[in-house]
Amino acid sequence: MGQNGRVPTDADPDQTPVVIGVDVGGTKVVAGVVDAEGRVRRTAHRSTPGRRVDVRMIEDALTEAVQEVADGAPIAGVGVAAAGFVDADGARVRFAPHLPWRGEDVQQRLADRWGTAVLLDNDANCAARAEWAFGAARGTRDALMITLGTGIGGGIVSAGRLIRGRNGMAGEFGHMQVVPGGHPCECGGAGCWEQYCSGNALVRDARARIGLQPTLLEELCDGHADLLTGPMVTEAAEEGDLVAREVFAGIGEWLGVGAANLVAAFDPEVVVVGGGVSAAGDRILEPARQALVRSLVGAAHRDVPPIVRAELGNHAGLVGAALMVADEVGYER
Amino acid sequence: MGQNGRVPTDADPDQTPVVIGVDVGGTKVVAGVVDAEGRVRRTAHRSTPGRRVDVRMIEDALTEAVQEVADGAPIAGVGVAAAGFVDADGARVRFAPHLPWRGEDVQQRLADRWGTAVLLDNDANCAARAEWAFGAARGTRDALMITLGTGIGGGIVSAGRLIRGRNGMAGEFGHMQVVPGGHPCECGGAGCWEQYCSGNALVRDARARIGLQPTLLEELCDGHADLLTGPMVTEAAEEGDLVAREVFAGIGEWLGVGAANLVAAFDPEVVVVGGGVSAAGDRILEPARQALVRSLVGAAHRDVPPIVRAELGNHAGLVGAALMVADEVGYER
Numbered sequence: 001m002g003q004n005g006r007v008p009t010d011a012d013p014d015q016t017p018v019v020i021g022v023d024v025g026g027t028k029v030v031a032g033v034v035d036a037e038g039r040v041r042r043t044a045h046r047s048t049p050g051r052r053v054d055v056r057m058i059e060d061a062l063t064e065a066v067q068e069v070a071d072g073a074p075i076a077g078v079g080v081a082a083a084g085f086v087d088a089d090g091a092r093v094r095f096a097p098h099l100p101w102r103g104e105d106v107q108q109r110l111a112d113r114w115g116t117a118v119l120l121d122n123d124a125n126c127a128a129r130a131e132w133a134f135g136a137a138r139g140t141r142d143a144l145m146i147t148l149g150t151g152i153g154g155g156i157v158s159a160g161r162l163i164r165g166r167n168g169m170a171g172e173f174g175h176m177q178v179v180p181g182g183h184p185c186e187c188g189g190a191g192c193w194e195q196y197c198s199g200n201a202l203v204r205d206a207r208a209r210i211g212l213q214p215t216l217l218e219e220l221c222d223g224h225a226d227l228l229t230g231p232m233v234t235e236a237a238e239e240g241d242l243v244a245r246e247v248f249a250g251i252g253e254w255l256g257v258g259a260a261n262l263v264a265a266f267d268p269e270v271v272v273v274g275g276g277v278s279a280a281g282d283r284i285l286e287p288a289r290q291a292l293v294r295s296l297v298g299a300a301h302r303d304v305p306p307i308v309r310a311e312l313g314n315h316a317g318l319v320g321a322a323l324m325v326a327d328e329v330g331y332e333r
Numbered sequence: 334m335g336q337n338g339r340v341p342t343d344a345d346p347d348q349t350p351v352v353i354g355v356d357v358g359g360t361k362v363v364a365g366v367v368d369a370e371g372r373v374r375r376t377a378h379r380s381t382p383g384r385r386v387d388v389r390m391i392e393d394a395l396t397e398a399v400q401e402v403a404d405g406a407p408i409a410g411v412g413v414a415a416a417g418f419v420d421a422d423g424a425r426v427r428f429a430p431h432l433p434w435r436g437e438d439v440q441q442r443l444a445d446r447w448g449t450a451v452l453l454d455n456d457a458n459c460a461a462r463a464e465w466a467f468g469a470a471r472g473t474r475d476a477l478m479i480t481l482g483t484g485i486g487g488g489i490v491s492a493g494r495l496i497r498g499r500n501g502m503a504g505e506f507g508h509m510q511v512v513p514g515g516h517p518c519e520c521g522g523a524g525c526w527e528q529y530c531s532g533n534a535l536v537r538d539a540r541a542r543i544g545l546q547p548t549l550l551e552e553l554c555d556g557h558a559d560l561l562t563g564p565m566v567t568e569a570a571e572e573g574d575l576v577a578r579e580v581f582a583g584i585g586e587w588l589g590v591g592a593a594n595l596v597a598a599f600d601p602e603v604v605v606v607g608g609g610v611s612a613a614g615d616r617i618l619e620p621a622r623q624a625l626v627r628s629l630v631g632a633a634h635r636d637v638p639p640i641v642r643a644e645l646g647n648h649a650g651l652v653g654a655a656l657m658v659a660d661e662v663g664y665e666r
Contacts, residue, residue: 085634094635142498142499154598156598156599158503159494161491161492161494163491163496164492164600165475165491165599165601166600166601166602166636166638167600167635167636168600169597169635170491170598170600172598172631173597173598174630175597175630175631176593176597177590177593178510178511179512179513180511180512180590187630187631189627192630257510260509261509261510262598264502265487265503265504265505265506265595265599267498267499267502267503268498268499295510296508297505297520297522297525298418298520302427303500
């Protein structure tokens with residue numbers, strides 16, 4: 001255990017200290033004990049009360065999940081992966097649409113409360129760190145991670161280091177403009193990449209096709225396009241529905257076009273695609289690969305990076321957060 | 334002088350050794366002696382024979398310029414800034430539209446020929462390094478450099494280090510797609526950023542307006558739109574011609590939109606704009622700043638970086654190359 005890893009007073013000092021990662025999302029908190037190989041040994045869950053409640057309630061939920069998963073062992077450090085903008089110092093959540101924090105010194109508050117080292121970072125950064133250490137980007141020096149969920153998040157590893165930026169806001173790929181005057185976006189802009197390549201885009205595109213062409217989608221939502229969900233589009237595609245498959249292919253094509261922009265800027269060795277939408281696998285990744293080769297400058301004069309699916313699944317964020325805090329406290333496992 | 338800095342046999346060992354930077358462009362070679370504060374003490378020029386001639390001829394031109402500028406002093410190292418794709422090891426020019434090299438080990442060939450340490454890098458990377466050390470980005474840790482010439486080049490400094498990427502091709506911002514199905518580009522793609530924001534775009538947009546509206550541009554090119562040049566557009570704008578000014582403003586707006594995409598990805602502290610088109614100053618930078626604030630995600634929750642003009646002018650590339658080789662040989666000035 002590193003010199004910074006303090007042991008909570010109620011912990012059993014004879015037990016091996018543990019490193020814990022926590023993923024704090026809009027609807028739930030997941031805490032996990034993470035071992036030296038990035039494996040999640042056990043987890044604990046709490047629902048999060050949303051952004052309308054106060055900061056204390058979410059910190060209580062975090063504390064309960066951490067205590068449960070520690071199970072009496074001393075805690076060497078806790079890494080917290082938050083779905084929001086975390087500042088470059090890793091101290092504060094500057095803005096998070098689905099979390100109540102608005103500039104509090106979260107890192108210090110939790111460190112004081114838990115009596116251990118706490119590291120705070122954006123969930124996409126944490127996932128990138130984990131995929132780079134133990135997942136689809138392991139062994140590379142330059143990796144691009146794109147997280148496709150309801151929107152797009154991301155992280156960049158360059159020469160073996162995570163890029164954070166001045167405000168800690170690097171990797172906000174979802175709001176890069178790809179269509180001038182395109183679909184309006186929640187961010188206030190228009191034509192943002194995530195309006196064309198995300199879970200939300202998938203559902204919107206699928207809904208727009210209902211009534212235009214014969215499709216299983218119509219049956220699945222009982223003819224009510226506004227009731228159509230992402231899982232229904234997945235189900236239709238798996239059943240062989242051509243319209244649903246075209247919708248996935250369209251998302252994949254936009255994934256490749258946007259990836260080409262990022263590859264032109266960063267020149268990574270691999271592009272790792274995670275998040276819920278990545279479960280579609282080659283249904284989106286294969287059109288993305290084709291679009292990347294077609295769109296990437298100098299494709300004939302360079303190694304075009306493979307686009308691969310993330311390997312660590314939903315736990316990537318908490319694993320990465322645990323790895324980062326372990327690095328910080330010099331924890332030897 | 335560092336241990337790697339060998340002294341050419343014809344040099345005067347009593348003189349102080351010099352560090353030299355060389356900028357190798359499509360039409361000329363400029364070599365300069367660069368001091369510890371990044372100042373260019375003296376320069377030597379040679380015209381370059383273009384890409385149709387052999388590698389030996391351009392290396393002869395380089396050698397002559399280096400010898401002339403060294404002026405008998407021992408050479409601690411030479412940094413070469415090349416207008417092309419340089420590999421991540423700094424050994425080879427992988428591809429350069431206006432230079433004859435096609436994969437030769439340029440760094441080794443020149444080091445052998447000159448008997449001194451040689452560093453090779455892309456000119457935009459070198460310019461970014463120089464602006465970061467001594468120009469408009471000095472004192473920052475995260476800086477974005479955009480070079481507006483006939484096309485767009487660029488460089489990224491993240492946490493005090495230049496991002497190179499897997500192939501050494503990071504910073505190729507010009508070919509990020511900003512308009513689906515837009516203007517065809519020399520790269521084989523369409524809708525690339527440099528088709529909307531570059532010296533070429535400026536001239537194309539200005540030509541398209543001749544005959545549509547009364548403008549001084551028509552007079553300057555004697556009614557032959559195809560004879561219109563960039564300097565004519567600049568002249569018309571300086572004379573107060575509204576059409577020419579609108580054309581510059583349009584370039585500036587695209588500069589801001591593209592910068593917003595890059596700021597979303599990297600979160601830099603400053604955006605430095607160099608290259609020939611940057612001479613238009615606030616005529617393009619002010620519309621760019623407005624477009625950046627309008628387009629940037631989370632602008633209300635972050636420090637929006639200033640967009641400023643590069644300070645080192647045409648010599649930024651050779652200064653940066655000299656600084657990099659000085660670092661590499663451990664040259665103490």
